[in-house]
Amino acid sequence: MKGLLFAAGAVVALMAPGLARAETSCADFPKQILPHAEVTAASRETSGDKVLCKVSVTSRPTKDSEIGIEVWIPLNSDWNGRFVQLGNGGFAGSINSGFLRRVASQGYAVAGTDNGHRAIGTSASWALGHPEKLVDYGWRSLKETTDVAKALIRVQKAGGPRQSYFMGCSDGGREALMEAQRFPADFDGIVAGAPANYMSLLFANGAAQQQALAKPGAYLDKAALETLQAGALKDCGGESYIRDPAACRFDPKSLICKPGQTSGCLTPAQAGAAAAIYAGRRDPRNGRIPLRGISPGGEALGGGWPAWITGPDQARNSQAAGYQFSSNAFKYFAFGDPSFDFLKLDMGAQVDRAKARMGPIIDSDDPNLAAFKKRGGKLIQYHGWNDPAIPAASSIAYYEDVRRTMGDTSGFYRMYLVPGMLHCGGGNGPSNVDWLATLDAWVVDKKAPGPLTATGVGSSSGTQLLCPYPGVARREGDAWSCKAGKR
Numbered sequence: 182m183k184g185l186l187f188a189a190g191a192v193v194a195l196m197a198p199g200l201a202r203a204e205t206s207c208a209d210f211p212k213q214i215l216p217h218a219e220v221t222a223a224s225r226e227t228s229g230d231k232v233l234c235k236v237s238v239t240s241r242p243t244k245d246s247e248i249g250i251e252v253w254i255p256l257n258s259d260w261n262g263r264f265v266q267l268g269n270g271g272f273a274g275s276i277n278s279g280f281l282r283r284v285a286s287q288g289y290a291v292a293g294t295d296n297g298h299r300a301i302g303t304s305a306s307w308a309l310g311h312p313e314k315l316v317d318y319g320w321r322s323l324k325e326t327t328d329v330a331k332a333l334i335r336v337q338k339a340g341g342p343r344q345s346y347f348m349g350c351s352d353g354g355r356e357a358l359m360e361a362q363r364f365p366a367d368f369d370g371i372v373a374g375a376p377a378n379y380m381s382l383l384f385a386n387g388a389a390q391q392q393a394l395a396k397p398g399a400y401l402d403k404a405a406l407e408t409l410q411a412g413a414l415k416d417c418g419g420e421s422y423i424r425d426p427a428a429c430r431f432d433p434k435s436l437i438c439k440p441g442q443t444s445g446c447l448t449p450a451q452a453g454a455a456a457a458i459y460a461g462r463r464d465p466r467n468g469r470i471p472l473r474g475i476s477p478g479g480e481a482l483g484g485g486w487p488a489w490i491t492g493p494d495q496a497r498n499s500q501a502a503g504y505q506f507s508s509n510a511f512k513y514f515a516f517g518d519p520s521f522d523f524l525k526l527d528m529g530a531q532v533d534r535a536k537a538r539m540g541p542i543i544d545s546d547d548p549n550l551a552a553f554k555k556r557g558g559k560l561i562q563y564h565g566w567n568d569p570a571i572p573a574a575s576s577i578a579y580y581e582d583v584r585r586t587m588g589d590t591s592g593f594y595r596m597y598l599v600p601g602m603l604h605c606g607g608g609n610g611p612s613n614v615d616w617l618a619t620l621d622a623w624v625v626d627k628k629a630p631g632p633l634t635a636t637g638v639g640s641s642s643g644t645q646l647l648c649p650y651p652g653v654a655r656r657e658g659d660a661w662s663c664k665a666g667k668r
Contacts, residue, residue: 268349565602
């Protein structure tokens, strides 16, 4: 609470009459005095015919904090009056300046953060012995970025932004839901893509996946993944991707080799590993599955299971992104032990202890969005059905939890599940949607999103109809329409 009050105080200070003047020169930003933060650089940038001001800030809300922030502000008449804060990905550790530039060139004031540390890839060693940095990663850097960005925009533009949006996918989706839950007054609209909001449970699922693959003869090589994908597509529609994954009941045990069969089939151990990955971690104490596993249909695709679960081959299994994220999380977030081996993790009590330690900081699973709804906020969530990193079932679980908690959510919350899409994009299903424009139309024009058309390129060229959950796209002659689906 003290940190939240301190951050709020920073905004009040920046809004003082002495600072609130319009069209401050970009070169003058380093002169601004910020509580527990400083502008370290400011420069005029161009993107096409747009002139932008890039402002770099370092915020230190605690003695162990060093949060990097970038704010890009279109100058003169190039600004559309809107602010967008972009979420980060994975364990963060850097700022995607190129992405910020692209969004700013569309007329938005935009901000992003490194979440409070410098890191490469899937490493979480930065959290060892630095509990405040874990808090910065979990949620505090988000609030610092929001408050600093809005205040600097007010310094540059009289009146500040008319609308404020947050948009992110993966960890950025986790951050998006964190904003709706912890800071409901900060954004008029939020887009949460493939949110890792059950993050501590996702790490447990990752550990369970690797334990399943580590059993004798269970590793799923390229041929096994191709067999799984072909079998799932055949059983659940026969196209290049599964149109109605919720109705798919694919059982990998149906692919176990028959006597004399040596190809196009699985060993019993491989079928068991695949079944475990589809199902999700099972608690050995009661047999329950707290978070469902990966949906079938995209096992062998580039960006699919080899990238996230199996690695390129058995010798390089540990290179899989999911392997690294889960291993690092248990070492540095949960237990503070660089030698901890998650292949020996107890899937019951030990997972509970890990969740109790890191969950309150990194999870954004609170289903009570009443405050966000009351302030008029709008939330759009989307998720690829063939996401190999974060199961689409986790988005369904959160949506249903919110509905049970709040009743009818259609006035402020819509979710779309995208058939054939991998993690945040890619896959065999057309998946491109301008989510920001869709959100803007809902907030500004009061145009609630209904069925949307996703487009694609390459192997996923063409279009497909996306229906608000729980709707399902059904073909009627040559046309598609949304029909009621099962919850």
